[in-house]
Amino acid sequence: MKKKLKISLLPGDGIGQEISIEAKKVLTWLVKKIDLDIELNEELVGGASIDTLGTPLSNETLDRISKSDAIILGAVGGPKWESLDFEKRPERGLLKIRKELDLFANFRPAIVFEPLINSSSLKPEIIKDLDILIIRELTGGIYFGQPRGIEKIEEDNHRGFNTLVYTTKEIKRIAKVAFDTAMTRSRKLCSVDKANVLESTELWRNVMIETSREYPDVELSHMYVDNAAMQLVRDPKQFDVIVTTNMFGDILSDCASMLTGSLGMLPSASIGITNTGDTKAMYEPVHGSAPDIAGKGLANPLAMILSIGMMFKYSFANEAIFEIINKAVETVLKKGFRTKDIFSNGKTIVSTSHMGDKILEELN
Numbered sequence: 001m002k003k004k005l006k007i008s009l010l011p012g013d014g015i016g017q018e019i020s021i022e023a024k025k026v027l028t029w030l031v032k033k034i035d036l037d038i039e040l041n042e043e044l045v046g047g048a049s050i051d052t053l054g055t056p057l058s059n060e061t062l063d064r065i066s067k068s069d070a071i072i073l074g075a076v077g078g079p080k081w082e083s084l085d086f087e088k089r090p091e092r093g094l095l096k097i098r099k100e101l102d103l104f105a106n107f108r109p110a111i112v113f114e115p116l117i118n119s120s121s122l123k124p125e126i127i128k129d130l131d132i133l134i135i136r137e138l139t140g141g142i143y144f145g146q147p148r149g150i151e152k153i154e155e156d157n158h159r160g161f162n163t164l165v166y167t168t169k170e171i172k173r174i175a176k177v178a179f180d181t182a183m184t185r186s187r188k189l190c191s192v193d194k195a196n197v198l199e200s201t202e203l204w205r206n207v208m209i210e211t212s213r214e215y216p217d218v219e220l221s222h223m224y225v226d227n228a229a230m231q232l233v234r235d236p237k238q239f240d241v242i243v244t245t246n247m248f249g250d251i252l253s254d255c256a257s258m259l260t261g262s263l264g265m266l267p268s269a270s271i272g273i274t275n276t277g278d279t280k281a282m283y284e285p286v287h288g289s290a291p292d293i294a295g296k297g298l299a300n301p302l303a304m305i306l307s308i309g310m311m312f313k314y315s316f317a318n319e320a321i322f323e324i325i326n327k328a329v330e331t332v333l334k335k336g337f338r339t340k341d342i343f344s345n346g347k348t349i350v351s352t353s354h355m356g357d358k359i360l361e362e363l364n
Ligand code: NAD
Pocket: 015, 074, 075, 076, 077, 078, 079, 091, 094, 262, 263, 264, 265, 284, 285, 286, 287, 288, 289, 290, 291, 292, 293, 298, 299, 300, 301, 303, 341
């Protein structure tokens, strides 16, 4: 008997809503044409959840999504909720999912689709055939470290502070994921830190070196984050797998997105492994809710659609569907269809929903 796949879809805010409609089209196609047994449940997160439930992520929602086989999320945030207290903002909903489900390993592949070679601001020879993977630690570091806050020290003078903290255990588990992943690729791993000035990342580097002894076939290198940002745009093909901390990974992957042509092209998978060996996972585009283009049909849904492909690869061990989705994206791009963010002369500009329809035509 076929296993029912329980998937939670959290569209969130801004363009998260629009790209989720396109994600649903692809999932519906998979149910109809590949005969997959999928139970899709839509849930609230971010501003959408604040408006309805008064909180960016309710405990009931967290409970339901944690029981699903995989989670797909659009994006959260927007100007409407920016003046709320920090703990009540939409982004806290997303961080809560990552933390509560312990989704510590974030995979952010930056792959240049051949037809998009002219959409990048870099020269074609620099990015042709680019296929790199950034593995970002997602549940530790400065985004979660305590103490944090803003406090008054005297009249008209406040102190804002965050704590960059990593434990050996936190580093070790992301190191193992990174080395294991490097073993399945070109066996080259670059660890990015700032060990020259930050003690927590000095520990990061030491644990990476210690872990490398268990992986004699992987060539480990180290790079300071400032140099890595520069090298990513100078010669990105020198990298294969990059492993780095929460904040450095956040910044470097946005930088890497422009190698691929647009932030709207970068999917991601966030994975956690429980004590009993079960995996929990959430799939989402790297970009945010893009309030500047929300509601205008301008959002590129491809990062979201590629995230569905990653879900089939990582959560359901179905490489075939991953390949089918990637191929459909590549062919639609080859045929010249482009959302505005990846448009170049001579190509056909399409809206968010038109792009989703083109993907469906190709899947068919
Ligand atoms: P953003 O990623 O939303 O947008 C940055 C720029 O990229 C904008 O010009 C936007 O129009 C463009 N862009 C992003 N995705 C696109 C797509 N699919 N197609 C076409 N263009 C796209 O980042 P921002 O503007 O810094 O943040 C906006 C809001 O999103 C903030 O509230 C922020 O906190 C939130 N945010 C959420 C996430 C998330 O949900 N994972 C990630 C980053 C930012």
